[in-house]
Amino acid sequence: MNALLRIEGLNITPARSPERKLVNNVSLSLARGKTTCIVGESGSGKSLTALSVMQLLSPQLHMQGKVFFQGQDISQLNESAMQHLRGRQMGMIFQEPMTSLNPVLTIGFQIGEPLQTHLGLKGSALKQKVADLLQQVGIDPGRANSYPDELSGGQRQRVMIAMSIACEPALLIADEPTTALDVTVQAQILRLLDELKNRMQMAMLFITHDFGVVADIADEVIVMFRGEIVETGSVSQVLQSPQHPYTKALLACVPDAEGKKVLQPMNYGWLIPA
Amino acid sequence: MPDCILQAHHLKKTYTQRTGALGLAGHQIHALDDVSLQLKRGTTLAIVGESGSGKSTLARGILRLLPLDSGEVIFDGKNFLALDKSALRSARRDIQMIFQDPFASLNPRMRVGDIIGEGLVIHSIGDARQRQNMVIQILEKVGLHADDTQKYPHQFSGGQRQRIGIARALILQPKLVICDEPVSALDVSVQAQILLLLKQLQQEMGLSYLFITHDLRVVRHIADEVLVMQKGKVIEQGSVESIYNAPQQNYTRQLLNAIPGQARRAATA
Ligand SMILES: Nc1ncnc2c1ncn2[C@@H]1O[C@H](COP(=O)(O)OP(=O)(O)OP(=O)(O)O)[C@@H](O)[C@H]1O
Ligand SMILES: Nc1ncnc2c1ncn2[C@@H]1O[C@H](COP(=O)(O)OP(=O)(O)OP(=O)(O)O)[C@@H](O)[C@H]1O
Ligand SMILES: [Mg+2]
Ligand SMILES: [Mg+2]
Numbered sequence: 431m432n433a434l435l436r437i438e439g440l441n442i443t444p445a446r447s448p449e450r451k452l453v454n455n456v457s458l459s460l461a462r463g464k465t466t467c468i469v470g471e472s473g474s475g476k477s478l479t480a481l482s483v484m485q486l487l488s489p490q491l492h493m494q495g496k497v498f499f500q501g502q503d504i505s506q507l508n509e510s511a512m513q514h515l516r517g518r519q520m521g522m523i524f525q526e527p528m529t530s531l532n533p534v535l536t537i538g539f540q541i542g543e544p545l546q547t548h549l550g551l552k553g554s555a556l557k558q559k560v561a562d563l564l565q566q567v568g569i570d571p572g573r574a575n576s577y578p579d580e581l582s583g584g585q586r587q588r589v590m591i592a593m594s595i596a597c598e599p600a601l602l603i604a605d606e607p608t609t610a611l612d613v614t615v616q617a618q619i620l621r622l623l624d625e626l627k628n629r630m631q632m633a634m635l636f637i638t639h640d641f642g643v644v645a646d647i648a649d650e651v652i653v654m655f656r657g658e659i660v661e662t663g664s665v666s667q668v669l670q671s672p673q674h675p676y677t678k679a680l681l682a683c684v685p686d687a688e689g690k691k692v693l694q695p696m697n698y699g700w701l702i703p704a
Numbered sequence: 705m706p707d708c709i710l711q712a713h714h715l716k717k718t719y720t721q722r723t724g725a726l727g728l729a730g731h732q733i734h735a736l737d738d739v740s741l742q743l744k745r746g747t748t749l750a751i752v753g754e755s756g757s758g759k760s761t762l763a764r765g766i767l768r769l770l771p772l773d774s775g776e777v778i779f780d781g782k783n784f785l786a787l788d789k790s791a792l793r794s795a796r797r798d799i800q801m802i803f804q805d806p807f808a809s810l811n812p813r814m815r816v817g818d819i820i821g822e823g824l825v826i827h828s829i830g831d832a833r834q835r836q837n838m839v840i841q842i843l844e845k846v847g848l849h850a851d852d853t854q855k856y857p858h859q860f861s862g863g864q865r866q867r868i869g870i871a872r873a874l875i876l877q878p879k880l881v882i883c884d885e886p887v888s889a890l891d892v893s894v895q896a897q898i899l900l901l902l903k904q905l906q907q908e909m910g911l912s913y914l915f916i917t918h919d920l921r922v923v924r925h926i927a928d929e930v931l932v933m934q935k936g937k938v939i940e941q942g943s944v945e946s947i948y949n950a951p952q953q954n955y956t957r958q959l960l961n962a963i964p965g966q967a968r969r970a971a972t973a
Contacts, residue, residue: 472863584755612918613962642965
């Protein structure tokens with residue numbers, strides 16, 4: 431199969447304690463036009479896996495393994511080659527918007543930056559494209575001169591979404607991209623991403639803890655637990671007939687909209703080998 | 705007259721936004737346009753609404769983390785906005801906040817143990833050893849570990865950082881906690897654990913919560929009453945039952961209909 435993205439044997443440890451496996455032997459592949467959702471325990475290594483594809487791991491962490499993008503092993507690429515890929519071929523929506531937005535630059539400037547560097551847009555064409563992107567994520571284009579701290583949490587998240595899709599990348603890595611959005615705006619964003627997927631054959635690696643979102647957008651689902659992939663399968667396989675005990679326990683915790691179910695965190699002590 | 709821990713009357717906040725090529729012209733954003741609310745002691749009031757509708761502004765305005773243009777806030781019978789510095793300082797122990805953006809609200813240069821224990825030091829609660837024990841206790845309640853006290857915020861995952869913010873707010877055993885999207889980054893199991901912890905504290909200590917969330921499934925499980933905001937205004941409020949069973953406003957109905965995963969659920973039902 432010719433995958434757009436293939437991760438082989440990814441291991442991540444703190445550089446100073448190589449015996450602590452934060453990500454343990456993770457492999458996955460993703461084809462054009464497909465969406466894979468990663469779900470799993472808080473702290474199970476979802477964000478670290480995503481960051482390692484972009485080579486944005488903290489220098490305090492040590493990574494081993496291979497990452498193939500469009501057939502090429504990019505795990506050894508130098509920083510300038512990576513910069514060329516990032517933003518142009520691979521977009522990323524980070525879990526915490528404020529960590530990736532620059533507080534002293536206007537949002538219009540920041541959305542325009544990849545368009546300038548990668549596509550050479552200038553002047554009124556640039557301005558128009560920035561306004562279009564803002565419109566698409568449901569922000570009044572008149573807010574282009576705002577600074578990140580003048581926006582609400584959900585507006586910041588949408589600015590980052592606009593930045594990540596500005597150059598219509600082949601691969602979009604989205605780390606909990608709609609956590610700060612109400613459901614109506616979330617639905618609008620998911621439609622926008624779906625449209626890019628259909629029109630551009632964009633592939634998405636989409637981290638979420640919302641099983642409703644998984645049901646709506648995923649082709650494949652990967653379940654992570656304590657740094658490892660414990661289950662993968664098509665969305666209907668995983669949601670309707672989960673195999674791994676962790677997946678079963680996790681699905682049992684999904685809150686229902688009717689409020690009839692008694693909330694119960696899982697007791698998964700028994701899942702962890704002594 | 706019900707016993708209210710918090711009342712807000714006619715809160716207003718308008719931002720002036722630079723627009724135009726040079727950012728010279730200005731236009732006004734009515735973030736809070738005459739918002740009033742009441743929170744009964746020992747209960748939970750959920751605030752839901754569109755992204756950008758003024759929810760965080762409301763939370764920060766009530767807490768005096770940003771100046772309101774006008775309005776009145778009564779906390780535990782006192783005119784909160786009129787408290788002087790020292791009265792405010794001691795009142796702050798009773799009214800805590802869990803911030804929407806965990807990373808931005810945690811000092812990157814402090815160890816997590818010190819971040820969580822800071823309030824205990826400020827309000828001179830316990831000696832060093834007792835404080836240490838309290839910090840470890842609350843950390844374990846939110847699903848983290850004793851040895852996490854030595855780490856810095858950047859060494860945690862997004863959901864772990866969110867729980868550090870929760871631990872910091874709860875350790876002081878406040879009367880009121882204003883929670884701004886407190887469980888948005890948590891997987892459903894940890895989310896259930898945190899919601900149950902909040903409920904348990906409510907039962908044991910009579911805590912009250914102003915609970916901002918966009919997740920109506922969470923509202924259903926945690927709230928007694930709901931207030932719906934749109935464009936700086938309260939457009940609907942009532943008991944959880946009435947909002948779910950008989951939403952009066954179009955926007956509220958849209959919110960209920962847009963809960964994700966319904967198509968598949970209907971298809972497989
Ligand atoms: N710089 C670091 N140093 C040491 N440990 C780290 C570092 N960054 C992350 N970790 C640890 O690695 C593990 C995986 O983190 P990661 O951010 O990938 O989790 P996650 O699955 O995205 O969780 P969440 O759903 O809470 O965001 C966590 O236990 C975290 O504490
Ligand atoms: N410092 C500021 N200057 C100008 N406008 C601001 C400022 N802070 C907030 N706003 C605007 O006020 C409105 C309300 O913002 P607020 O953060 O209260 O929304 P919210 O309901 O919390 O949204 P979200 O769900 O996205 O977090 C938004 O349109 C926002 O852009
Ligand atoms: Mg994460
Ligand atoms: Mg907010």
